[in-house]
Each structure stands twice: as structure tokens, then as C-alpha cells.
Amino acid sequence: MKNIYMIGVGLIGGSLAIDIKKKYPEVVIHGISRKETTLDEALTLKLIDKKATLDDVVHADLVIISIPVDATVKLLPIVLDKISDNGLVVDAGSTKADICKVVENHPKRRNFLAMHPIAGTEHSGPSAAIPDLFVGKTNIICEVEKTTFKLQEKALELFKSIGMRMRYMNPEAHDKHIAYVSHLSHISAFMLGKTVIDKEKNERDIFDMAGSGFASTVRLAKSSPEMWTPIFKQNKQNVIETLEEYITNLTHFKDLMKEDDFDAIFKEMKETNYIKDILKGIN
Amino acid sequence: MKNIYMIGVGLIGGSLAIDIKKKYPEVVIHGISRKETTLDEALTLKLIDKKATLDDVVHADLVIISIPVDATVKLLPIVLDKISDNGLVVDAGSTKADICKVVENHPKRRNFLAMHPIAGTEHSGPSAAIPDLFVGKTNIICEVEKTTFKLQEKALELFKSIGMRMRYMNPEAHDKHIAYVSHLSHISAFMLGKTVIDKEKNERDIFDMAGSGFASTVRLAKSSPEMWTPIFKQNKQNVIETLEEYITNLTHFKDLMKEDDFDAIFKEMKETNYIKDILKGIN
Numbered sequence: 001m002k003n004i005y006m007i008g009v010g011l012i013g014g015s016l017a018i019d020i021k022k023k024y025p026e027v028v029i030h031g032i033s034r035k036e037t038t039l040d041e042a043l044t045l046k047l048i049d050k051k052a053t054l055d056d057v058v059h060a061d062l063v064i065i066s067i068p069v070d071a072t073v074k075l076l077p078i079v080l081d082k083i084s085d086n087g088l089v090v091d092a093g094s095t096k097a098d099i100c101k102v103v104e105n106h107p108k109r110r111n112f113l114a115m116h117p118i119a120g121t122e123h124s125g126p127s128a129a130i131p132d133l134f135v136g137k138t139n140i141i142c143e144v145e146k147t148t149f150k151l152q153e154k155a156l157e158l159f160k161s162i163g164m165r166m167r168y169m170n171p172e173a174h175d176k177h178i179a180y181v182s183h184l185s186h187i188s189a190f191m192l193g194k195t196v197i198d199k200e201k202n203e204r205d206i207f208d209m210a211g212s213g214f215a216s217t218v219r220l221a222k223s224s225p226e227m228w229t230p231i232f233k234q235n236k237q238n239v240i241e242t243l244e245e246y247i248t249n250l251t252h253f254k255d256l257m258k259e260d261d262f263d264a265i266f267k268e269m270k271e272t273n274y275i276k277d278i279l280k281g282i283n
Numbered sequence: 284m285k286n287i288y289m290i291g292v293g294l295i296g297g298s299l300a301i302d303i304k305k306k307y308p309e310v311v312i313h314g315i316s317r318k319e320t321t322l323d324e325a326l327t328l329k330l331i332d333k334k335a336t337l338d339d340v341v342h343a344d345l346v347i348i349s350i351p352v353d354a355t356v357k358l359l360p361i362v363l364d365k366i367s368d369n370g371l372v373v374d375a376g377s378t379k380a381d382i383c384k385v386v387e388n389h390p391k392r393r394n395f396l397a398m399h400p401i402a403g404t405e406h407s408g409p410s411a412a413i414p415d416l417f418v419g420k421t422n423i424i425c426e427v428e429k430t431t432f433k434l435q436e437k438a439l440e441l442f443k444s445i446g447m448r449m450r451y452m453n454p455e456a457h458d459k460h461i462a463y464v465s466h467l468s469h470i471s472a473f474m475l476g477k478t479v480i481d482k483e484k485n486e487r488d489i490f491d492m493a494g495s496g497f498a499s500t501v502r503l504a505k506s507s508p509e510m511w512t513p514i515f516k517q518n519k520q521n522v523i524e525t526l527e528e529y530i531t532n533l534t535h536f537k538d539l540m541k542e543d544d545f546d547a548i549f550k551e552m553k554e555t556n557y558i559k560d561i562l563k564g565i566n
Binding site: 118174239257275 | 405562
């Protein structure tokens with residue numbers, strides 16, 4: 001690979017650029033963004049070597065799209081129209097069903113690979129890009145069989161080389177499960193933040209009482225609404241289902257407290273301590 | 284101070300012991316625990332210098348009680364009965380109203396100081412004790428005026444010397460606000476863990492999809508039910524109130540999704556991003 005085009009040079013695109021450049025110094029990273037100022041920032045931070053525009057992707061060996069998922073759905077068919085026969089387009093979106101759907105009948109479908117690297121922080125934009133973000137992280141690949149073998153092989157080798165482990169899944173299963181282990185966490189954090197701010201906003205001193213536990217639980221409420229609104233929109237049915245189950249569990253906990261059934265409260269928590277085993281494998 | 288008795292030698296008691304010993308090598312730390320095996324562990328870990336029993340607290344300059352809050356309510360009056368006129372008893376419980384209430388008419392009330400150091404991790408027991416846990420952390424002191432001045436002065440100097448900043452508050456205000464910034468976070472994490480485990484327990488592979496965001500949001504679900512059940516019991520009314528507000532906010536978010544009002548969803552998140560400013564001061 002020689003020419004890689006990053007559409008979106010924020011947290012994910014920028015971090016991918018850093019690691020790819022480190023492993024493959026001969027690669028030229030071209031940056032594409034809606035905003036000129038974002039590209040300037042990415043250049044200054046040395047995330048990209050050159051600025052480019054959409055029409056330039058005809059020269060790409062690889063295009064990586066890391067932008068909000070509503071923008072991906074719009075842009076992906078256009079990029080696929082422009083890509084050469086030997087070029088591959090990959091997206092890094094947090095939803096997979098709508099994205100796979102929009103290109104299912106595209107004549108260049110075999111030049112596209114759908115992926116979701118499970119990596120990130122609550123920050124966004126070029127300045128949020130960091131090295132080694134993907135080391136030891138899972139990269140979910142959807143509908144791998146629909147991509148030309150030679151192209152997927154090269155791309156997967158690249159992603160492995162920067163530390164990711166591949167997992168294969170269909171887009172519907174991805175969206176269903178990711179609603180539980182990622183999307184719900186974000187809403188739980190946002191609404192926790194809202195609840196506390198609503199109550200305490202006139203008593204700023206109160207936040208002196210907040211410790212590392214609160215900070216950890218509410219951390220994801222710093223995340224970008226520009227990124228997350230379209231994710232919730234695309235994964236609406238699954239997210240609503242997880243929210244309903246979460247609200248049911250919280251209501252049950254509250255009812256147990258009202259009934260003074262603290263033996264049951266104890267049991268609820270003891271059983272959930274099992275999460276320790278589950279979290280062992282997660283950074 | 285020469286003889287300090289730690290009743291409870293777990294995360295909080297053990298970590299206090301480590302830091303006090305480092306600052307005041309001449310102090311002898313005596314450990315008291317319900318379980319002999321816990322004391323043996325604390326001795327092996329060098330958290331304490333000697334084992335002791337409740338009757339020994341007559342020799343104490345300072346007694347620090349760091350045990351579940353239901354046990355504190357039972358034990359505190361008994362310890363106060365035994366303390367000498369020049370001894371001080373301090374508790375480190377996460378609730379303050381019931382604890383202050385149980386000794387309000389105790390003849391030795393002036394030998395007691397109620398505190399809540401806002402520090403901790405999700406781990407428990409002697410092996411969870413770590414150095415420097417209290418550096419830069421808030422220590423909430425309740426009803427300071429009810430403690431003999433000479434005794435509070437010595438104790439507060441000690442806590443300052445290991446890095447804590449004091450804040451003064453009445454027990455009812457403490458319990459009300461701490462429900463928002465600490466107790467609710469624990470329930471939100473426990474129920475998030477439960478929701479995901481219930482759904483995904485037969486699909487262990489799915490947890491490969493969980494990233495650092497999920498780990499952070501659910502971290503407090505590793506906490507000790509032995510510690511937290513009595514906290515929720517003692518702070519029942521306040522905790523139920525926070526839960527009701529949290530559930531209302533989550534339900535509103537879900538309803539906005541059902542109505543496809545993603546502009547409002549965006550706005551909810553954008554406003555809550557304000558949590559960034561609030562969290563800046565928290566480790």
C-alpha cells in the first residue's frame with residue numbers, strides 16, 4: 001500500500017493514521033474533511049501528510065472513513081463510485097446494519113469492507129488522536145465474504161499489524177450486541193450526568209464531594225453529541241430495547257428499597273459482582 | 284499521638300494505616316477486626332503493627348472505625364463507652380445522619396468526630412489497601428462543633444498531613460448530596476452490569492465487543508455488597524429520590540427516541556457535556 005486516504009481525521013481516523021505511519025513509513029496519508037480547519041489541524045499535528053478532496057480517492061489503495069455514521073451512509077456510495085478496481089474502502093462506524101445496507105447492491109460492493117474497531121476515548125477531533133489506541137483491541141468485521149479476498153487480506157494484515165484482533169459477525173448481530181455493551185453505557189452516563197447537574201447546578205461546591213467513582217461512571221457523558229446522535233438514530237430499535245431493560249432493572253431495585261427488602265438488594269449486587277470476571281479481559 | 288487503633292483494616296482503614304505510618308513512624312497501629320484471618324492478613328501486609336481487641340481501646344489516642352455503616356451504628360456507642368477522656372473516636376462511613384444520631388446523647392459525644400473521606404476504589408479487604416489514597420481528596424467533617432477542640436485539632440492535622448482537604452457540612456446535607464454524587468453512581472453501574480449480564484450471559488464472546496467505555500461505566504459494579512447494602516438502607520429516602528429522577532430522565536430519553544426527536548436527543552447530550560468542566564477537578 002502506498003496511498004491511504006483518511007476521510008475524517010478525528011479520534012479514530014487520526015489515531016489510525018499515527019499507527020499506520022509508524023508501521024509503514026513509506027505510506028502517504030492523505031486527509032479529507034468537510035472542514036478546512038480540521039485538515040489544517042491534522043497537518044500541524046502531523047496526522048496526515050497531505051490534504052486531499054473526494055475526487056482524489058481514485059488514486060487510493062485504501063480509504064478509511066471515520067466520520068459520524070449518518071455522514072458515512074451518505075458518503076460511502078459516492079466514495080465507492082470513485083474508487084479504482086484495486087482500491088478498498090473501509091468504514092469504522094459504530095453501527096453496521098444501515099451502512100452495509102446502503103451499498104448492498106452497489107456495483108463496487110466487493111471493494112468495501114465494513115468494520116468497527118472497539119477502541120476510543122471520550123474525546124474527539126484531531127487533537128484527540130493518540131498512538132497505540134488499537135493495541136489489543138477487538139476489530140469487528142462484518143460481511144467479510146462480500147469483499148474481494150485480495151483486498152480484505154491486505155487490509156486485515158494492516159489492522160493486525162497495529163495490534164487489533166479480528167472478530168467476524170453479521171451487521172444485525174453487531175448492532176444488537178453493541179447496543180448492550182456500548183450504546184447503553186453512553187446513555188446511562190449521559191443521564192447520570194444530567195440527573196446530578198439538574199439537582200446540583202446551583203451548588204457547585206457539592207462537586208467537591210464527587211470522587212473517582214462518580215468520575216468513572218459519568219466519563220462517557222463527555223462524548224460528542226455529533227457522533228452519538230446518529231448512532232442512536234441508526235440503532236434505534238436495539239437501543240430502545242436495552243433502555244427498557246435497564247429502566248426495568250432500576251425500577252425493580254428502587255421497589256426493593258421501598259419494600260425494605262435489603263436481602264434482595266444484597267443478592268442483586270452479589271450476582272452482578274460477576275462482572276469482575278467479565279471485565280478482566282478488557283483494558 | 285502514639286497509639287492508633289484501626290477498627291476495620293480493609294480498603295479505607297488499611298490505606299489510612301499505610302499513610303499514617305509513613306508520616307509518623309513512631310505511631311503504633313493496632314488492628315481490630317471481627318475476623319482473625321483479616322487481622323492476620325493485615326499483619327502480613329504490614330498494615331498494622333499489632334492485633335488488639337475492643338477492650339484495648341481504653342489505651343487509644345485515636346480510634347478510626349472503617350467498617351460497614353450498619354456495624355458502625357452498633358459499635359460506635361460501645362467504643363465511645365470505652366474510650367479515655369483524652370481519646371478520640373473517628374468514623375469513616377459513607378453515611379452520616381444515622382451515625383451522628385446514635386451518639387447524639389452519648390456522655391462522651393465530645394470524644395467523637397464524624398467524617399467521610401471521599402476516596403476509594405471498587406476493591407475491598409486488606410489487600411485493597413494502597414498508599415497515597417487520600418492525596419488531594421476531600422474529607423467531609425460533620426458536626427465539628429460537637430467535638431472537643433483539642434481532639435479535633437489533632438485529628439484534622441493528621442488527616443491534612445496525609446493530603447486531605449477538609450470540608451464541613453451537616454449530616455443531613457451530606458447524606459442528601461452524597462446520594463447524587465456517589466450512591467446513585469453505584470446503583471447505575473450495578474444495574475448496567477445486570478442488564479448486560481442478563482442479556483449476554485450465554486454469549487460470553489460478546490464481551491469481546493466491550494471496550495474501555497463499558498469497563499469504566501460499569502466499574503463500580505465490582506463493589507462490595509457487604510459495604511453497600513447498609514449504605515443504601517441508611518440513606519434510603521435520599522437514594523430513592525435520586526433513583527426516581529434518574530429513571531425519569533432515562534424514560535424521557537427513551538421517549539424522545541421513540542418519537543424520533545433526535546434534535547432533542549442531541550440537545551440533552553450537548554447540555555450534559557457540561558460535566559467536562561465539573562470533572563476537571565476530580566482525580
